[in-house]
Amino acid sequence: MSYDPANIFAKILRGEIPAHKVFEDDTALVMMDIFPQSRGHCLVIPKAASRNLLDADPAALSAIMPLVQRVAKAARAATGADGVRVVQFNEAAAGQTVFHLHFHIIPVYEGVALGAHAGGQADNAELAGLAGEISAQL
Template sequence: MAEATYDPNNIFAKILRGEIPSHRVYEDAAVVAFMDVMPQGTGHTLVVPKAPSRNLLDADAATFGPLLAVVQKVALAVKKAFAADGVTILQFNEPASGQSVYHLHVHVIPRFEGIPLKPHSGQMEKPEVLVENAGKIRAALGI
């Protein structure tokens, strides 16, 4: 099987270029964090490097330091913003793992005792809920 290449027209690349709207909670020179429109839990946030790569397997190693620093920052903020009991960090690579968008990204999901993750059903969250949750995270980040 031929090695897959990065598609610059994937949905996250379009979000990074501002071609598709998103509810951003954080941005710096290397990374953007925004609300997942199909959340598996309250406050589900995606952290995405601006550098193009399909996933962890083909990313430049220099991408990981800035990416993981923001993952930690966002994880602390979502835990605080939603008074969560914990935080799940997920990252998928290639179809067999469950990856469905082929731009490196990390899921940051606040977790609550006794409440399971919702399935990734393809059902979009109401925009007003995403706006409210994004505001809570930005407040926790001090933005």
């Protein structure tokens, strides 16, 4: 299977679709997940085109992983979460729904179950506020 440049994350990266941006540089965009599994759930999306981890350029992966770590720390600090889950899916059988490499940063709270992947859409005002809080921790 090949990379499809019409996927929703590619459109967001090109500015064709709005997003609640947390951070952006030459290598990646960090944004809030509009279907969060928990409060503060965000996505780290490399700008390099790849379908997922299986076809990604190793140089792109080495450039993105320090940002994944920084965002995980910032999301935990901003939300007061007890832990952070970092998730990455590869192909539909593994749960991937958007075929552009991305990493989920999911704050986890003791005693609070995670919502379903792509369950319900969050409130835009809440997402904008969280984006600002996490960005401030970066």
